[in-house]
Amino acid sequence: MQTFSGLVAAPGIGIGVLVLYRPDQAVPAHAGAEDERAPEAEWQHFLQAQAEVDAELKLLSENPNTLVAEIFAAHRVMLHDKTLLDAMQNRIMQHGENAVSATHHVIGELAELFTAFDDEYFAGRASDILDLGQRLLARLGAQVNQLALANLPAGAILVAEDLSPSELTQLSADQVAGIALAQSTPTAHSAILARSMGIPLACALGYDILHLTPGLTAVVDGFRGRLYAGIEPDEMPALRRRRDQFLASQAAAIDHAHSPAVTRDGFCIPVSANANSPKEVAQAAHVGADGVGLLRTEYLFRGRAEAPSLEEQTRTYAEFLTQVNSLLTVRGLDAGGDKPVRYIVHRHEENPFLGLRGVRLLIDQPHILLTQYRALQLAAAQAAPGVDVRFLLPMISTAEEILTVRNLLSQLPADLPPLRLGIMVEVPSAALIAPALAPLVDFFSIGTNDLAQYVLASDRTNSVVAGMADPLHPAVLHLIRLTCEAGRQAHKPVSLCGEIAGDPIAVPLLVGLGVTELSAPLPAVPLIKETIRDLHLAECRELARQALACRSGIQVRELLAQP
Amino acid sequence: MEDAGPVTQAPLCATITITNPSGLHLRAGKDMAYIANRFAADITAENLTRPSPVVDIKSILQIMQLQARTGHELRLCAAGADAHEALAALSALLDPSGAAA
Numbered sequence: 001m002q003t004f005s006g007l008v009a010a011p012g013i014g015i016g017v018l019v020l021y022r023p024d025q026a027v028p029a030h031a032g033a034e035d036e037r038a039p040e041a042e043w044q045h046f047l048q049a050q051a052e053v054d055a056e057l058k059l060l061s062e063n064p065n066t067l068v069a070e071i072f073a074a075h076r077v078m079l080h081d082k083t084l085l086d087a088m089q090n091r092i093m094q095h096g097e098n099a100v101s102a103t104h105h106v107i108g109e110l111a112e113l114f115t116a117f118d119d120e121y122f123a124g125r126a127s128d129i130l131d132l133g134q135r136l137l138a139r140l141g142a143q144v145n146q147l148a149l150a151n152l153p154a155g156a157i158l159v160a161e162d163l164s165p166s167e168l169t170q171l172s173a174d175q176v177a178g179i180a181l182a183q184s185t186p187t188a189h190s191a192i193l194a195r196s197m198g199i200p201l202a203c204a205l206g207y208d209i210l211h212l213t214p215g216l217t218a219v220v221d222g223f224r225g226r227l228y229a230g231i232e233p234d235e236m237p238a239l240r241r242r243r244d245q246f247l248a249s250q251a252a253a254i255d256h257a258h259s260p261a262v263t264r265d266g267f268c269i270p271v272s273a274n275a276n277s278p279k280e281v282a283q284a285a286h287v288g289a290d291g292v293g294l295l296r297t298e299y300l301f302r303g304r305a306e307a308p309s310l311e312e313q314t315r316t317y318a319e320f321l322t323q324v325n326s327l328l329t330v331r332g333l334d335a336g337g338d339k340p341v342r343y344i345v346h347r348h349e350e351n352p353f354l355g356l357r358g359v360r361l362l363i364d365q366p367h368i369l370l371t372q373y374r375a376l377q378l379a380a381a382q383a384a385p386g387v388d389v390r391f392l393l394p395m396i397s398t399a400e401e402i403l404t405v406r407n408l409l410s411q412l413p414a415d416l417p418p419l420r421l422g423i424m425v426e427v428p429s430a431a432l433i434a435p436a437l438a439p440l441v442d443f444f445s446i447g448t449n450d451l452a453q454y455v456l457a458s459d460r461t462n463s464v465v466a467g468m469a470d471p472l473h474p475a476v477l478h479l480i481r482l483t484c485e486a487g488r489q490a491h492k493p494v495s496l497c498g499e500i501a502g503d504p505i506a507v508p509l510l511v512g513l514g515v516t517e518l519s520a521p522l523p524a525v526p527l528i529k530e531t532i533r534d535l536h537l538a539e540c541r542e543l544a545r546q547a548l549a550c551r552s553g554i555q556v557r558e559l560l561a562q563p
Numbered sequence: 564m565e566d567a568g569p570v571t572q573a574p575l576c577a578t579i580t581i582t583n584p585s586g587l588h589l590r591a592g593k594d595m596a597y598i599a600n601r602f603a604a605d606i607t608a609e610n611l612t613r614p615s616p617v618v619d620i621k622s623i624l625q626i627m628q629l630q631a632r633t634g635h636e637l638r639l640c641a642a643g644a645d646a647h648e649a650l651a652a653l654s655a656l657l658d659p660s661g662a663a664a
Contacts, residue, residue: 083622
């Protein structure tokens, strides 16, 4: 048996038959010539395929993962783009080409044009065009010179250099037992998607895996970041046992989703869901979430001419309070120059990430803050008892910001009890002075996505440095530890929201660092609860101690992958 | 905005600076094409900072050809009955600080 070690990207254990995926550049097979049709019929053939691809993309653009949804929403716009359609119509109607050949030519020319761009980002969009072309060709019935991902043998262990989000979404967990990638990182889109689809994935395994023989029996261990290939019959039973244990725990997770998550030594860690929309709030209770631990309210404010009124917000929050189990944490509008809202004049900023955003904007535009808080207060007053209602301030970096907000809120009528007020800890300064901030707040909520970006000075949306913004980097872990310790001493809950709260591999570490509540992406909630039930707090603390002594995020991941 | 006048045949033009931190990437380009398509006017753009062709911004595939990043200056021109409204809507989208207004 050969063993390849890489990084943990999506948990689980997959056993199956090795399939190599090596996409060629779109070299058209000379296809489609067998059935001659009149130009008008070819054009109709194309329009039919276009409509089918549109329906596919529409489904994909409803993905709850907003990153993924936006990619496919943009593909949909390209599909209806006049430049593409004019070129297609010209080739088919004026030059009598068939739809398959016209698609090959038009997509090929556009991709070539983009590949030649100086700017790396825009040149990289050639892959989006090729991706769209592959979808069209598949619907046109052309022989695509690629291993069709949709037709993989059941139980495949897919080995590839890397996979695009589009390639990943063609897969299903029924077909693909596991994915092994030569490159990529645990923070890449492919890892996020694989986790949400329940497919085990190990990445950064090295290029040698691309020379393995297809057809070998292979195993992806998504807990340890390993690929095993060419497994001897006597090695199988142990691997099968590990896989079956994992599957049993997954089934148990769904069965027990509605029970609390209590560690083996009796500590309860509430697991809530993050929600970006009313739909996700409504789903939270169904997946067994103990509440909504982070309601991002930006959706309420964006894409409209004026801010939502007090009445509208009160109605909205009141409805949410009837849906959630025991917690609703509403985050104040988190806008800024990088996330603009139409009715707020955003001044020009050289660096909006370090500009007037989050709580800074709320202080600058106090009517938005006051209306939102008052609406939640009014909704809470009507709510049934037993739901904990909290208001969360985004992007706090100083104590003065909290005091200013408290001062502003004191202007509101005193007829209703104040809401529990907490802060996002996502700027390093807030974590570093957490002991001083703790008495000013009712709870902390650590936002690991932004915290990692600010600590490591790396933009998650810039592919060149995105891999550096690793929320498991020891520098981030030290700040989480500081915040938890401050919360513990002041008897204030410390919640953690962000992508890693939904990663079962990271959860023992987070609990060991002292996080008292988790708020995870919606689909991850049952597995996170089940993961917690198997933990022992003392062991988690020892794991955290070792992780804090690591020197890199990769070392931390290696530590977490150890059996 | 320059050349503002009642004659709708001559294009109205405006120079705006891209403030979106990621430039006119796929998502921003999608929004731009969406807004442009709401108007009857013919609307073109050219990147003044990085040499680019003059493109039709009702097409996202042409917008991408501007390779526009944060801080780049674009020259937008619109011709048609609703040219003025089109430029105002696009300027508001691309440069919310309103430097071009």
